[in-house]
Amino acid sequence: MQNRPTGETAVQRRCIVNAVFASLIAGLAVAPAAWAAGTAAGTQIDNTAVVNFDLGGVNLSQSSNTVSVIVEERIDVVVTLQSPPVPVIPGNVNRSLLFTVTNTGNGSELFNLAIDSIIAGDDFDPSPAIPAIYFDTDSSGDFNAGDVAYTPGINEPLLLADESINVLLVNDIPGGLPNGDTGRSELTATSVTGSGIPGLTFPNQGDGNVDAVIGATGGLATGTGEYIVADVQVSVIKSVVVADPFGGTEPVPGSILTYSVTVEVSSPGTATNSVFTDPIPTNTTYVVASIRLNAIGLSDAIDADAGELDISGIPSVVVRLGNLTQADGIQTVRFQVTID
């Protein structure tokens, strides 16, 4: 029987939901980007025109010379953030953000990776773990023991044209942060061949020794992820009073059980959209019209008031407590059942 309002677990659930979401993203095959990288570097493209004509009654054909162009390599890269804002608790360690690095050029490239967690415009600086950059080797979308660390100069990822790789930034969260504070961490991927102003040429450094030319992205790309402090403590205390049919307190068939549950936010912050849910225990029957919130009766039917008996599944008492803060004080939910 669940007797805790889901205000607290709503936060944790959000964490779980986000992790699942991230896993779903990471679990997808690392598919080519929506944009095609273009004709492969080194490709030779020929063009020959043919003229057919009649001369003196004879049908003749004449080809032109063949002109050729060689496709150079264009260097382009894109970094895409995959994680929605990650809820964290101050003091958490090894919290990860997921990014996808995609080679949007037309030749294969090595990419240098870098992390920057000192970003202007947020409330706190996440603290990069050591090491802080990992490949999502196990495709979980999260930082796990199976993920391989990136070491600059040792294992730069090699991406073919259109190929992607998933990268994790791992940070620790400082302590003593208020609820709602955000901290940003940034991943930058830079082509090892070079970066700079579009059009800048690196002679013979493309695939097959053609020239490599910086494309519109400048040969580097940045993605910024965000952590958000979501640490709301809620205390829940449940008690029961038994009244048997004989004026006593024995839990026998026919006895009325009166449950009282007190819900109180005991930390800074807001438990948003708190919902208290409690399934009716087996071997008991709900007492009609017995739900109270802070001594005010709530109808059993689903209507405009804050609660009902939800019979869509296992019969459960549902009371919506709204956005609770410490200032709201103790919320008391009461309902009754009889022992079958």
Add this chain to the structure above:
Amino acid sequence: MKILLNAVIVIAVTLGAFASSAQEQGHLNVKTVVSMEEVTIDDNGDRHTQLVDATTVVPGDEVVYTVTFSNVSDVPAENVVITNPLAAEMTYVVGSAFGPGSDIVFSVDGGKSFAAPEKLFVTKSGIEHPASADDYTHIRWVMNNEIVAGAQGMAQFRARLK
């Protein structure tokens, strides 16, 4: 007798010249050039656009193919048709085909048939669609008039590298 022999020899040489012209330029010289547009700004701030030879390209670049043909024989060339196959990596730039005194048609079936753009259709997954520039396999210029001896003509189009 001597004169007759000379005449025969002259004719034989001329016929030989006809036969070899199919392999080497002799009656119609045809030349293709591939260029890119280069924009320069002069000291007055005026923009000048010229075509310069293209040798290297990157995906997204637009190139200009120009075919010039000149009749270096001494008789008119009739029913002159210029056909240019499109490389698979190149996409024709719609509206860019240009050739004075010609009708311009396109093929979507590898050069078997040619028609104006609005008459071209392709079938994909069993459904017929109007053809787009991506579907073109060849461009053809059909000259309306003969090219007299000593005269020239030209055909030009642009394509974008995929």
